[in-house]
Amino acid sequence: MQIAMIGTGYVGLVSGTCFSEFGFNVICVDKDDAKIEKLKSNIIPIYEPGLEALVERNQTAGRLSFTTDLKDAVSRADIVFIAVGTPTRRGDGHADLSYVYSAAKDIAASMSGYTVVVTKSTVPVGTGKQVFEIIKNENSDLEFDVASNPEFLREGSAINDFMRPDRVVVGTIGKKAKKMLQKIYRPLYLIETPIQFTDLETAELIKYAANAFLAVKISYINQIADLCEQVGADVHDVAKGMGLDKRIGGKFLHPGPGYGGSCFPKDTLALVKTAELMGGQISIVDEVVRYNQERKRSMSDRILSQMQSDVSGKTISILGLAFKPETDDMRDSPALDIIPELISKGANITVYDPAAMQEAKSLLSDKVVFAADSEACIKDADACVIITEWNEFRAITAVRFLELMKGNVIVDLRNVYLPSEMRDVGLNYSSIGRR
Numbered sequence: 001m002q003i004a005m006i007g008t009g010y011v012g013l014v015s016g017t018c019f020s021e022f023g024f025n026v027i028c029v030d031k032d033d034a035k036i037e038k039l040k041s042n043i044i045p046i047y048e049p050g051l052e053a054l055v056e057r058n059q060t061a062g063r064l065s066f067t068t069d070l071k072d073a074v075s076r077a078d079i080v081f082i083a084v085g086t087p088t089r090r091g092d093g094h095a096d097l098s099y100v101y102s103a104a105k106d107i108a109a110s111m112s113g114y115t116v117v118v119t120k121s122t123v124p125v126g127t128g129k130q131v132f133e134i135i136k137n138e139n140s141d142l143e144f145d146v147a148s149n150p151e152f153l154r155e156g157s158a159i160n161d162f163m164r165p166d167r168v169v170v171g172t173i174g175k176k177a178k179k180m181l182q183k184i185y186r187p188l189y190l191i192e193t194p195i196q197f198t199d200l201e202t203a204e205l206i207k208y209a210a211n212a213f214l215a216v217k218i219s220y221i222n223q224i225a226d227l228c229e230q231v232g233a234d235v236h237d238v239a240k241g242m243g244l245d246k247r248i249g250g251k252f253l254h255p256g257p258g259y260g261g262s263c264f265p266k267d268t269l270a271l272v273k274t275a276e277l278m279g280g281q282i283s284i285v286d287e288v289v290r291y292n293q294e295r296k297r298s299m300s301d302r303i304l305s306q307m308q309s310d311v312s313g314k315t316i317s318i319l320g321l322a323f324k325p326e327t328d329d330m331r332d333s334p335a336l337d338i339i340p341e342l343i344s345k346g347a348n349i350t351v352y353d354p355a356a357m358q359e360a361k362s363l364l365s366d367k368v369v370f371a372a373d374s375e376a377c378i379k380d381a382d383a384c385v386i387i388t389e390w391n392e393f394r395a396i397t398a399v400r401f402l403e404l405m406k407g408n409v410i411v412d413l414r415n416v417y418l419p420s421e422m423r424d425v426g427l428n429y430s431s432i433g434r435r
Helices: 010-021 033-040 051-061 070-075 098-108 127-138 158-163 175-184 200-231 235-243 264-277 283-306 335-344 357-361 374-378 398-404 419-424
Strands: 002-006 025-029 064-067 079-082 115-119 144-148 168-172 195-198 315-319 348-352 383-386 409-412 428-430
Touching (some): 002 010, 002 070, 002 098, 010 025, 010 051, 010 079, 033 064, 051 064, 051 158, 064 070, 070 098, 079 098, 079 175, 098 115, 115 127, 127 144, 127 200, 144 175, 144 200, 168 175, 168 200, 195 200, 200 235, 200 264, 200 283, 264 283, 283 383, 283 409, 283 428, 315 335, 348 357, 348 374, 374 398, 398 419, 419 428
Parallel strands (some): 168 195, 315 348, 315 383, 383 409, 409 428
Antiparallel strands (some): 144 168
16 A cells, blocks of 8 residues: 655654554655755654654655655555645635645646545545545546545644544545545554544544634633632642543643644634634634633733733743643744733843744744753743743752742743742742632
8 A cells, every 4th residue: 555645744744654654655745855855864844752763764664755756656656645734824714725725736637546535634624525626627537536534643742643543533435435544544443443434524524623622621721710810719629620520521621821733723713714604603612712812912911910010121031932842833822922022011031942942033033032941041030931831841949940040930821830839938929720
């Protein structure tokens, strides 16, 4: 079985590499010559634990290769995955499908023999049928099927998510396509992974529905955290009490500065726009989109409040820039809302992140100082703000904060530390939803 993966972004690279680990021959295609040359040398363009070793192992074994030659890769493939970006379209909030449709045209011009074309990218309902029409219009003599196989990969744990997923969702039209997709996912059948086969539209909607529900859950616990602060309750105990109910579960009940990343912001917005396009609404998700944007912006007010609204000339250290730990992804990170606002108030900003520093340099003001490590970031700061809960930050003791900092204000937006331990040494410590 020969697989072609169109796109070597996060989804395409991880998925293609993992399919090769299953034993299939995989060719990953990208238009970026420099990127492909780096991948051939096992230089990975994204931060994902374990991926570099997996790429190197499968390239060495001859199962995984990289090319810019789409025509050659597709002509030899039994299954072609489209794994290109679907960012939010500027101006109207819909998913930008131009890369998907362009890939479909290129695939149509390159296929030889029966081929299953699979959308791996996150796409709105109806995209699969549109891909089918594009290919058919390009060449009506082609023998092919179109399928939808949405990804459920979490940045930072993507390899495990692919190899040991909660479920696999596949939407198909033809029986032949279903059999071929059953074959490539056979390694997961052997470990009794639930594999759900549906029609195209259902598979496309499952991904959006799942991500939107998780975003709702995050926003809900953030609002509960705000209420906890007002009534004197502890949000962690509330979340634990909720999570012990098996109907609810404890995951995604972690208060913080709002969600970000490559999926939740664009997928929630795309779902709202899809509903509007169909003449309906998903008002709960619509409100979550609005609330999450507002919450990220409001985090700077928390920091200002802890510093008596005067940060002019003060040095504020920022620990964590990526939208979550174990990734260098800064898309829609709360840091991108918080830091510019603090700079506008006259603060001097020093930052550190274990993985996202390079990415951050292209996104943040040139006024920002990039520290070599966490202690260098904290040194002589008037205040410290924790935006991303990297494990290495947990090792910084309350005493060490006090020794390194000039001031004593700690604003913990991820509830990394115990309030009693921080306050006992004289730190002015605040967190989310706790006394």
